[in-house]
Amino acid sequence: MLKKTVAIAITILLSANHTFVFADAAPQKSGASLMQGSSKQGHLGSIEINPYGNAPLTAIIDLNNNDINDVHVTIHGKNTNSVEISYRVSKSSILTHDGIPIFGLYASHRNQISVNYKLDGLNVHEVYHVQTGGLNNKHHEAMVREFPEANVVKVSEGFEERLYWINSQTANRRSKDLKWSNGGALGFNFASINYITDTEGEVRWILDDSSFSDDEHLLGRGLIMGVHQVSGGEIIFGKGQKYFRMDLMGRMIKERRLPRGYADFSHEIRERPNGNYIMRAAKRNYVRDDGQVVTTVRDHILEVDPSGNVVDVWDLNKILDPLRDNLLGVLNAGAVCLNVDDELSDEMVKIEPDAPFGDGPGVGPGRNWVHVNSIDFDEDDDSIIISPRHQATAIKIGRDKEVKWILGAPDGWTGDLAEKVLKPIDRNGNEISCSHGKCEGDFDWGWTQHTAWLNTHKGTLTVFDNGDARGLEQPPFPDMKYSRAVEYDIDEENLTVEQIWEYGKERGYEWYSPITSNTEYRGDKDTMFIFAASAGLHMKDWTRPILNEIDYKTGEVMVEIKFDNSGPREPGYRAIIIDPEFAFNSKD
Template sequence: MKKSTIATLSMVCSLLMATGMTVYSEPAYAVLKIKRTAQGQLGAMQVNPYGYAPLSAVIDLNSKSPTDVTVTVRGKGKNGVPVSYSVGQQTMLTHNGIPVFGLYGDYANKVDLEYKLDGKKINETYTIVTQPVVGVTLDGATHAFPQVTPVKVENDFKERLYWVNHLPHNSNNDLITRVGGGAFEWDRWSVNFITDTQGEVRWYLDHNKIHDIYDARKRGVLMGVHQVDNGDIIFGQGQRYYRMDLMGRMIMERDLPAGFIDFSHDMQEMPNGNYLIRAAKKNYVRPDGKVVHTIRDHIVEVDPYGQVVDYWDLNTILDPMRDDMLKAMDARAVCINVDDDAGPIDVEPDAPFGDVPGVGIGRNWAHVNSVDYDASDDSIIISPRHQTTAVKIGRDKKVKWILGPSAGWKGELATKLLTPVDAKGKKLDCSPQGLCEDTDFDFGYAQHTSFWVPEKDTLTIFDNGDGRHLEQPAMPTMKYSRAVEYRINEDDMTVEQIWEYGKERGYEFYSPITSVTEYQADKDSMMVYFASANLMEHSITKPKLVELEYGTQDVKVELHIESTVKRQPSYRTTVIRPTAAFSK
């Protein structure tokens, strides 16, 4: 190295050391490091360490080995909800630090840290300042981010956290088109956040890192959010599926398998670590020789490495020409477009191919919006919204049972219909359209989330209620949505309704699209999200979230959510458990 270069480096190093930087030098080069001031006995704190979750932080270990770590983010104000959790060794090693989750936006958060270091118990308080929460700016918005208002919160549910999967529209969703149909043009911004029971945002996903209307691999609708057993979050969007942790560390960001396209609505992790993904098929050859991209009618199983294990082609398993449910639905409640033109859907077998409600392969005849797995017999349970309430299908691709009205089912499929019974096992008198006399029993119509509950050996659904009994009511305000639980006896092919909630809440809670019903084992409760309440009105959409004591009408939590503009639905909510994410 030249003497002049060495002299220059020496001068630079002297200046840097004077400004607080530490310099490590070797004979041939110099490495510069910024010396950071730590608030406690560990290392410095970094907000949003992975770039996806602005309300997260990591406190560096600074080459130390703390044990028995507990983090508590203090609640804001008199009624603020603290977020507290233990942190395990594996989690600290993964992040090389202590994860801080549950911060408020635009706030000087107080975070209490308890741990042992060299056998000594230490208590420290950190101040972590965050940036404001960033939403999506839309024409006609009344506020920048969905607003959450608590209506009722019981003490034993006060520390509940809910992930809200919200769907602001994208005015440029037709910016890119796909020749040959498919659902590629279905595109919305990703507003996903975690709310506490006081309506405060405690985490949110930076939508600009996930969604880009100009990038084909980042278009779509972020959906199918689940917190899996180890605390990670899985979801999909358009042509990709993802796995990340609550710190925003992206674990998996993978394209759909070759030949499959257009993820939406749901994915599930199986007990063996594989994933069930609701997708569609590219360049599908119909029996008549026409080649199309299909719509929401395939389930793909992939292993943790992205290899295809199996798939279910519903075009060959069910009847893509059955139109009884489609013809009964309001044109505004098909999850395609919500406009002012009410009335039934015009279903024609020769309609154009693409993401339109209609019969035949290459159209939106099935609209599967959830997939679940029954490990007891290696089967899947799907919710084909445009067909029936729920269908169970085996690994052999044979239908095990169909839950729904009998109208329109033919041949072998008609023999798979479950028979409604009362609590004593007596057969109910039900019409082909599903109207059952002198009973509270009812099927689901235009439903979402047909989820199996292994702890109870039951099935839950969210019954949206459009096209109930395969017709439209005399007045739109007669419609209602409900959460429902069924007990199915596969030996005698019967079904009993054992619980429902929402019918009595009437049109105020009516949600024509989206929504979820999901059992919560940790509190033996049922979480229900009326995700598109007020969607049909000329005012702000007002989703409703409730959690009830299992098997009762006893509401433990009720939160009302206000969208940012008119006719802006949510998709789902899911309960988030920090302990599952950080205690390992």
């Protein structure tokens, strides 16, 4: 009672209606000490930085057994023009962390944090200060800067509070000597870099994955990919032989092995509204038609429930044609996903029917014949939509494992599959003529694309069209290549497709992103959010990813940030928009 009486007495002197307790000047609680969990700063407990060991730019202000509610946090910018991060905190979040979660601290900085809350029905305002350490990176000999640098080109009014998660990696592949005995993609293993930047180009969060990464052991290998902010504001991703769920404080909620018999997660994991996960993996001990037993490469889609039980499997070797090579044979051999080799950048992939099994372009189970790099789920008809980089722009497949449509050049499709290829039309419904991978007018397929995702706001499909092997050929000069963000309107009944939006062609080779990248419509700002994650990869200098938000109606650039990565040949993978309010105030 004495402690509460002191606090209330001070309050009454300050205001008849509101309590203002300033942390820098707050009295120490009677009989308490720092060793007992108290703090010299505020009325609550001590501050623990990086409380879960995975997110160094987070902290928790301990409750010290206080019952508080109506909590609001503001991380102040470095100066008056810097970006403030503000969010409300639900009662559930407070109870989960036994304190107030602090997200969005600057590195190597004495951060100022304002916290407002109610204690015993009175309003409390406190100011805390937290000193943080430097950024941690996976260093290697080719690096010229400690950490990627974000160079802000433009941020339009109304976009200042955007926070962008950059899912990237260093150029050094780690410990390639671990392999499956019969193919597979176990060697797909890079050091991951994941961080959140604000619109001033300042890092406000970083993932330290050292607690769940180990290059020398099977379950610790792999590259973090497929990052999404999902229900409850939490984060899901996959890495090698595992998939994960954590919150923005770095609290690991789920760390689970792939189901028995499956291997080599990469690229994509999605959460359905029912809590199930859809993910892309491969199959161990897969028996080919010729009797050979292999580990396949990026050709199985799994659905698992929250407990890890397998609900369904899509084996693309049985659904599509694993021997189709029309696009495979014209790919740039120097950039097949993150397998980047400048010495092969002027060559096309050579397809050999008896090529060794493993993570290389080729036909048949056991080789990288389809390379699914994104998945979406259409809840309306219980179907998956995949982006098969080495076969088509996008393909929709039902629960019955029957193909519903194929978006892509018709060349090489045979039998029933040929009947499912969509026919391009113009805005007036007139059919557009296409031949040998090229179409008339303002229409083009996506080539070696990424993120064929549903735009649920408009019922369309958005795609990042990387542009390699466009028109089933390599151009005379590399700088003739370009990438696009593109949107398609698909009529599933009449099997037609109309191209209704595009951006990027006019940016030319500077914006050309041969691998990785993503496009997503954002309804909150009516923009296309685009990350050209490997722009500059083959310029013999620096990979310089470019992040944009483009006004959907006008095509105006609303946001542009260019990233100088820490060394050459370091493409990003994807970027997503992070909402801290969703993370900390959505659980009640």
